[in-house]
């Protein structure tokens with residue numbers, strides 16, 4: 545398997561760095577090929593702006609979907625994005641390694657999603673979700689938190705982890721990836737070396753069994769009506785879609 549690790553942390557001595565290094569070591573020893581994009585070290589540009597499109601399809605008004613697709617189709621994708629595209633094409637499996645920052649992705653990794661998973665390359669409606677261009681590739685989030693697992697339970701103060709990561713998972717599914725359950729290293733700020741070693745060891749075990757992991761369930765396109773809502777009689781099977789508003793919409 546070809547495995548691409550997209551890593552977002554500025555500190556080589558961080559727990560995230562240790563997880564990235566553990567993954568590279570364990571997977572390489574298991575005979576897999578590994579490549580890493582160290583986004584901070586690469587000074588990866590996080591902001592999607594007009595500089596990404598020096599030759600504009602529409603010079604009057606910047607519409608990202610139009611410019612991304614035109615750049616991709618004419619081979620004019622910005623070189624830093626094209627390099628990431630090449631790694632994705634090479635990969636069977638992508639691991640995203642990052643600390644949870646304000647309940648989501650660090651800005652540099654969000655920027656990678658915005659710029660690299662671009663229209664034309666990663667999704668090209670009506671080629672999306674089950675029919676997305678990334679179909680057949682697998683993706684997994686590997687993240688760290690300061691909060692304890694109890695705070696990320698369904699009734700926890702942070703909200704359920706499966707709901708918090710759902711937008712990231714669904715963005716990957718939108719592109720066609722099969723998404724594996726995340727590996728969450730909770731409460732990594734406190735704790736001694738022994739606890740950290742135990743987490744890294746559990747992560748190494750998880751990685752050794754990666755090929756056998758079953759993807760998370762997402763509804764197929766056939767489950768939705770023309771408005772993009774689940775058809776009558778289709779029970780919601782994902783965390784976010786199981787959430788119900790009351791009759792006042794609250």
Ligand SMILES: Cc1cc2nc3c(=O)[nH]c(=O)nc-3n(C[C@H](O)[C@H](O)[C@H](O)COP(=O)(O)O)c2cc1C
Pocket residue numbers: 553558559560561643644645646647648688689690691732733
């Ligand atoms: C800007 C910022 C936002 C953060 N937001 C969260 C958060 O939403 N939830 C949480 O549990 N921890 C949060 N943290 C704590 C980090 O997740 C924690 O420091 C990190 O996972 C530790 O891993 P590291 O040692 O590799 O940095 C935040 C930290 C920073 C700097």
